Amino acid sequence: MHAKQILVVEDEQRVAELLRDYLHREGYQVHCLFSGSGVIDWVKQHQPDLILLDQMLPERDGLSLLQEMRTFTPVPVLMATARTEEIDRLLGLESGADDYICKPYSFREVVARVKAVLRRQPGKMAETSSEAGAETDSTGTNSKLPLQLDEGRCCAKLHDREVLLTVIEFRLLQALLQRPGQILTREQLMNRIYPDSRIVSDRTIDSHIRKLRAKLADEGGRPSLIRSVYSAGYQLDLNALD
Structure with a gap:
């Protein structure tokens, strides 16, 4: 099995080198970049x-x-981020971050967060659908629905349109898709996407849901697939899948 490869983008070279050393000890391959230039390539x-x-x-x-x-x-x-205001963290989450950590941080905590995020990758997330008699695929979702998940590529297919998702968005959609029509509370969804039981605000879930809705929306005028239920949580609207 090949060691997982991690890219560290950090302008403080000493901090980047310490992160590299801590991650090396855990068996990861690490490459460091010290500016935003060249990261995308x-x-x-x-x-x-x-x-x-x-x-x-x-x-x-x-x-x-x-x-x-x-x-x-x-x-x-x-x-x-060195910015500790909630709005700054939410900005990162809405931009597609899977997790955040505030500076100054413990290098051991960073390693623990890395392990937790990697454990949440789609290939390790399959569960059994709770709907008796439903035909399910490897993601535990009903294979007859027009919305399907591709674990290996971390994406969804909606009426043959491919939608690229983050790991967190994938887990949220998988949880809702495994129980279509049922209301899942914010707490249930937080437990699903953050299995390490960290303390996260309700607004974090709302932020991820907004991003997920935007990605699943199309130009056809269909209602949103994910419905908010006041004071209860969220549900996947089966009528919107037709």
């Missing part, structure tokens, strides 16, 4: 398994890099 060429991305970088900031990466790859991204 490197990711396209090497296709890393995870990216540790600083938000504030010389030449090009982390958020704009993340937004461009989300146009061509679902690679998990752990965003590092």
Whole structure:
């Protein structure tokens, strides 16, 4: 089995080298870049398994890099930021980050977060559908529905239209698709996408849902596939799949 490859994008060289050393000890291959320049080309060429991305970088900031990466790859991204305001963290999540960590941070915590994000990758997420008698595929979802998930490529197919997803978005959609029509609370969804039981605000789930809705929307005027149920949570609207 090949060691997973991690890209560290961090302008403080000493911090990047310490991260590299800690991750090396855990068996990961690590490459470091010290500015925003060249990141996109490197990711396209090497296709890393995870990216540790600083938000504030010389030449090009982390958020704009993340937004461009989300146009061509679902690679998990752990965003590092010195900004501790909730709005800054939500901005990163809405741009497609899978997790965030605030500076100054513990290098051991970063390693733990890396392991947790990699464990959440789609290939390890299959569950059994709770609907008795339903025909299910490897994602645990009903194979007869016009919305299907592709675990290996971290994407969805909606009426033959391919939708590229982040790992978090994939897990959210998988949870809803396994129980179409049923209401899932924010707590249930948080437990699904954050199995390490970290404390996350409800707004984090709402942020991911907004991004997911936008990706699943089309120009056909169909209602949103994901319906908000006031004071309850979210559900996949089966009528919108017709």
